[in-house]
Amino acid sequence: xxxxxxxxxxxxxxxxxxxxxxxxxxxxxxxxxxxxxxxxxxxxxxxxxxxxxxxxxxxxxxxxxxxxxxxxxxxxxxxxxxxxxxxxxxxxxxxxxxxxxxxxxxxxxxxxxxxxxxxxxxxxxxxxxxxxxxxxxxxxxxxxxxxxxxxxxxxxxxxxxxxxxxxxxxxxxxxxxxxxxxxxxxxxxxxxxxxxxxxxxxxxxxxxxxxxxxxxxxxx
Ligand SMILES: C[S@@+](CC[C@H](N)C(=O)[O-])C[C@H]1O[C@@H](n2cnc3c(N)ncnc32)[C@H](O)[C@@H]1O
Numbered sequence: 001x002x003x004x005x006x007x008x009x010x011x012x013x014x015x016x017x018x019x020x021x022x023x024x025x026x027x028x029x030x031x032x033x034x035x036x037x038x039x040x041x042x043x044x045x046x047x048x049x050x051x052x053x054x055x056x057x058x059x060x061x062x063x064x065x066x067x068x069x070x071x072x073x074x075x076x077x078x079x080x081x082x083x084x085x086x087x088x089x090x091x092x093x094x095x096x097x098x099x100x101x102x103x104x105x106x107x108x109x110x111x112x113x114x115x116x117x118x119x120x121x122x123x124x125x126x127x128x129x130x131x132x133x134x135x136x137x138x139x140x141x142x143x144x145x146x147x148x149x150x151x152x153x154x155x156x157x158x159x160x161x162x163x164x165x166x167x168x169x170x171x172x173x174x175x176x177x178x179x180x181x182x183x184x185x186x187x188x189x190x191x192x193x194x195x196x197x198x199x200x201x202x203x204x205x206x207x208x209x210x211x212x213x214x215x216x217x218x219x220x
Contacts, residue, residue, distance in 0.1 A: 001156050006185040008125050009103070010054065010178075011077035018174045020055035020083035027149075027213065028058050031120050032065045034209060035147045038217040042145050044068050046115030049139055051132065052076075052122025056084030056099065060091045062118060070096055072110055076103030105131050113141040123150045124186040133199035140220040146204060148216045151186035160184055163212055189214045 010016050035042070045068035050059040053073030063071050075081055081099045088094050100109040117140045123132050132148070140146050154160050160183045168179045187195070193206045196216060204218035 001153065001160075001184075003153060003187065004181070004184040005127050006125065006178075006181040008127070009077045010125075011079055013079055014174060015178060016055070016077060016079040016083060018172050019178065020057075020080070020087075022171060022175055024057055028061055028120070030209075030213075031058055031118075031149050032061050034149065034215050035062070035118070035217075036065070038147060038215070039145050043115045047071070047111060048116035048118060049074065049110060049114045051104065051117065051119035051135060051139075052125070053084060053099065054080045054121075056081075056087045056097070058118070058120045059084065059097060059099075060087050060093060063093050063097050064091065069116070070098075072098050072100055072114075074100040074102050074104070074110060076101070104135050107135065107138065110139065114139055114144060115141060116145045116147070118146075119148045119150075121150055121182070123148065123192075124182050129187060129192075129195045130199055133195055133201060137199055137201060137220070142220060144220050146201070146216070146218055146220055149209075149213055150192075151183055151212055152208060152214050153183065153186040153188050154212075157184070167212070183212065192216060 044066050048069050048071045050073040053059045053075050056073050059073040078101050084099050088097050102109050117136050164180045168176045189206050196204050204216050206216045208214045
């Protein structure tokens with residue numbers, strides 16, 4: 001099945017609100033668990049950046065898991081960052097986690113390089129996947145860690161709709177619609193491998209981890 005791109009930014013209030021209020025505790029806590037498995041000896045007291053951080057659920061979980069890190073989250077949708085800011089306040093993370101309103105490939109407002117670069121579910125929004133991988137390349141210090149997780153596009157639309165039924169049946173219709181659009185827009189792990197190689201990040205491993213997710217990780 002060919003990829004069906006979806007809009008890049010999630011800057012619609014209703015869409016961002018539904019996303020920010022959804023319960024992503026299962027995949028997002030797994031994000032942190034997979035990171036720990038991939039990097040049992042990662043730096044715990046440096047800097048990290050979360051690309052396409054949205055309402056900062058992954059950012060906040062990561063910050064709580066690694067209390068010595070200083071973290072920037074970046075997103076092109078201001079309304080998402082409004083929810084993100086509220087989340088940071090709620091978790092007592094203001095000061096240690098900083099949100100930057102910026103649309104990649106622009107990196108204005110970010111540090112020159114970070115010890116850790118993470119990203120969850122940004123890639124499937126990008127028509128040009130190299131926007132993510134070039135940012136990863138530029139923003140990870142030499143020897144730093146990269147950890148990216150995203151959806152994998154299934155073999156056909158029926159399977160995509162089956163995943164929505166399986167994982168989002170109880171969610172509001174706007175969220176079900178967005179989940180379906182995201183699965184249809186996702187890249188397959190083989191495509192991700194090719195993009196990563198093209199970006200010169202051959203050291204990264206790409207691995208499917210569930211019926212709908214893959215991870216890409218490694219030292220730069
Ligand atoms: C599906 S959300 C994921 C949010 C968050 N990482 C999470 O896992 O909950 C994708 C986010 O990427 C943002 N985004 C899309 N294209 C972007 C770009 N070029 N630069 C920065 N953010 C972008 C969207 O606005 C949206 O907030």
